[in-house]
Amino acid sequence: MITVGMDVFSTPFPVVEALGCALGGALVTLICCYQTISLPRGPLSWIVDLYLRWKFLLCGAPMMSEAYTKAKGGAFSVAGPDHDHVFISSKQHLKEIQRAKKDELSFFAATRQMFQPAYTMLGHNWLDERGAEGIGYVKAVGTLLPERMRDIMPNMRVNIKRSFDREFSRVQSASDGSKALPAPALIKKVMCDLNGYAFFGDELAQNEVFMKNVLEYNELVVIAAEVLRITPNFMKNWVGTFFKNQGGIQATVFTMINEVVERRLQEKADREAGLISTPAPSDLVTWIIDTAPKELNWTARRVTYEVIAIWFGSVHALSATTSYALYDLCLYKEYLSPLRDELSSAEFSKFMQTTQGLPLLDSFIKESTRHNPMEAMSGRRQALKDFYYSDGTKVAKGAWTVVPAKAILHDDQYFPDALRFSGFRFVSESAVVPEGVRKALQPEGPSKLTDISPHYHSWGIGGVVCPGRFYASVAMKLVLEHIMVNYEVELVDERAERASIWRSYVLPAERTQVRFTPRCA
Numbered sequence: 160m161i162t163v164g165m166d167v168f169s170t171p172f173p174v175v176e177a178l179g180c181a182l183g184g185a186l187v188t189l190i191c192c193y194q195t196i197s198l199p200r201g202p203l204s205w206i207v208d209l210y211l212r213w214k215f216l217l218c219g220a221p222m223m224s225e226a227y228t229k230a231k232g233g234a235f236s237v238a239g240p241d242h243d244h245v246f247i248s249s250k251q252h253l254k255e256i257q258r259a260k261k262d263e264l265s266f267f268a269a270t271r272q273m274f275q276p277a278y279t280m281l282g283h284n285w286l287d288e289r290g291a292e293g294i295g296y297v298k299a300v301g302t303l304l305p306e307r308m309r310d311i312m313p314n315m316r317v318n319i320k321r322s323f324d325r326e327f328s329r330v331q332s333a334s335d336g337s338k339a340l341p342a343p344a345l346i347k348k349v350m351c352d353l354n355g356y357a358f359f360g361d362e363l364a365q366n367e368v369f370m371k372n373v374l375e376y377n378e379l380v381v382i383a384a385e386v387l388r389i390t391p392n393f394m395k396n397w398v399g400t401f402f403k404n405q406g407g408i409q410a411t412v413f414t415m416i417n418e419v420v421e422r423r424l425q426e427k428a429d430r431e432a433g434l435i436s437t438p439a440p441s442d443l444v445t446w447i448i449d450t451a452p453k454e455l456n457w458t459a460r461r462v463t464y465e466v467i468a469i470w471f472g473s474v475h476a477l478s479a480t481t482s483y484a485l486y487d488l489c490l491y492k493e494y495l496s497p498l499r500d501e502l503s504s505a506e507f508s509k510f511m512q513t514t515q516g517l518p519l520l521d522s523f524i525k526e527s528t529r530h531n532p533m534e535a536m537s538g539r540r541q542a543l544k545d546f547y548y549s550d551g552t553k554v555a556k557g558a559w560t561v562v563p564a565k566a567i568l569h570d571d572q573y574f575p576d577a578l579r580f581s582g583f584r585f586v587s588e589s590a591v592v593p594e595g596v597r598k599a600l601q602p603e604g605p606s607k608l609t610d611i612s613p614h615y616h617s618w619g620i621g622g623v624v625c626p627g628r629f630y631a632s633v634a635m636k637l638v639l640e641h642i643m644v645n646y647e648v649e650l651v652d653e654r655a656e657r658a659s660i661w662r663s664y665v666l667p668a669e670r671t672q673v674r675f676t677p678r679c680a
């Protein structure tokens with residue numbers, strides 16, 4: 160089941176929650192009123208336009224799918240409250256996005272509009288042009304982190320167990336030893352701890368004050384950015400300042416990371432001068448420092464901003480995707496046995512040694528991301544000036560051009576029997592899977608979760624591709640392995656809402672509960 164809108168506003172901040180609910184309520188009322196009125200054409204057409212723009216907030220994802228079906232592969236546009244979206248999906252259009260000049264279409268400008276860093280990252284504002292300040296972070300996240308993953312995977316497992324044990328210890332058991340918890344909140348905490356370890360090592364990951372603040376900061380950014388996106392310009396400063404000051408969270412997180420960065424920069428200088436010989440810690444802070452553009456002489460403050468920006472890109476997507484995979488384990492129980500068999504076979508040791516393998520689990524997670532994409536669009540680029548595709552399709556200055564990722568993932572043309580969950584559709588035809596479990600198979604042959612392909616845009620559309628996907632794949636597998644090996648899982652209420660829509664996001668509903676029963680009990 161899917162709800163529209165409100166669940167996204169479930170936050171640890173009562174004021175923000177109240178504001179969100181009031182705003183959502185006002186919007187719903189507005190939309191409901193408009194829906195019952197038959198609007199005249201002409202003079203009132205702006206009202207229709209306004210209505211459709213605001214409707215996008217609550218129904219963006221289904222609006223896109225509907226328009227995709229009508230457009231039959233052609234370009235189409237959907238208006239949003241703060242900008243228009245021009246959707247494209249043909250090979251030719253995709254090629255043209257990749258070939259667009261840096262001053263025409265910008266990934267960074269769209270990202271800035273999404274996160275509103277001027278108010279959510281203590282005033283930091285990155286440039287429109289991707290690469291203007293280097294793309295060292297791509298190497299840090301996409302090469303150095305995966306290279307070191309084998310070394311840190313055993314500790315990642317320890318970290319995952321510790322987080323689950325801590326969260327379960329806070330909940331009363333039922334008489335059979337089971338515990339029921341809202342799944343997305345649980346997974347968010349586990350993923351936040353895990354990312355904390357990969358990003359900051361034990362230094363900050365073991366600091367409870369930091370981890371509590373950084374988790375709340377994540378929530379704050381999402382809410383603040385959404386409110387700021389629909390705040391009129393003349394009020395932005397006032398509303399932005401309110402969010403900047405919320406509980407001093409931004410300042411606390413910034414200061415704590417910045418202290419680590421300052422110390423690491425000093426140690427790097429001492430190491431290079433031969434004053435110390437201890438190796439630098441193996442974590443993302445070290446690698447962001449090492450890959451920062453030398454000619455720009457980044458200060459500790461600038462490095463800290465970079466670390467925080469990457470942090471945001473990572474936690475939410477990872478938690479949402481893993482929560483959906485957990486729901487799918489609850490819903491499609493026939494997969495549990497083959498997945499557990501794989502986890503108890505030599506495949507798991509191979510995975511721990513190489514970060515590769517576990518083809519059944521890999522396919523199950525990929526199918527979960529296909530069946531329940533948390534984002535209905537991908538490849539956001541904002542037009543910095545009017546941009547024209549070769550067929551004349553215009554993306555006006557300020558508008559975004561995007562790909563209707565969810566509609567494509569649910570298109571039978573590309574994914575046979577697309578609306579049905581088929582957990583092993585991405586493994587090879589010859590793989591040994593129990594009879595009746597695999598309902599569909601990809602015609603193009605097997606593929607991995609981390610692969611980029613013409614119709615699977617979960618990691619981006621080419622040109623810019625998520626460098627965190629290798630880490631994300633390992634993190635999701637380790638978390639699901641912990642769950643499957645140690646617990647039987649089921650939804651407390653199978654009819655409960657599992658997703659809620661806000662703009663193009665289709666996020667796991669915050670309050671959906673999963674029951675975990677220890678397997679040995």
Ligand code: HEM
Pocket residue numbers: 266289296297300469472473474476477480537538539616617618619620621623624625626627628630631
């Ligand atoms: C399931 C989890 C994740 C999903 C679905 C996801 C998805 C994406 C997408 C769609 C993009 C943008 C590509 C575009 O718009 O064309 C992106 C970019 C990016 N992601 Fe991820 N991501 C995930 C996890 C992570 C993690 C864990 C990290 C870091 C450890 C990360 C770091 C980044 C970075 C740094 C970029 C910008 C790339 C660039 O500028 O070249 N992501 N991601």
